[in-house]
Amino acid sequence: MGRKKLSTTVYITPEQDEALKQLHGKTKVPVAEYIRQGIDLILHRERHHLPGQLMLDDPGRSGGAK
Numbered sequence: 367m368g369r370k371k372l373s374t375t376v377y378i379t380p381e382q383d384e385a386l387k388q389l390h391g392k393t394k395v396p397v398a399e400y401i402r403q404g405i406d407l408i409l410h411r412e413r414h415h416l417p418g419q420l421m422l423d424d425p426g427r428s429g430g431a432k
Contacts (some may be wrong), residue, residue, distance in 0.1 A: 376401065386400055406421075
């Protein structure tokens with residue numbers, strides 16, 4: 367069984383709505399799943415803005431030997 371999901375409202379353009387509906391029609395993947403995947407892509411891309419531990423191989427980390 368999937369994880370619990372929270373309901374929220376997002377506003378998209380008519381063009382985005384139409385494209386997502388066409389994509390759903392071809393793939394049968396729910397539009398909500400595509401929206402969640404898009405959010406995951408942005409969260410991954412912008413992860414440096416989020417709190418958390420730095421990876422050991424993170425070139426932006428402070429300290430350590432040079």
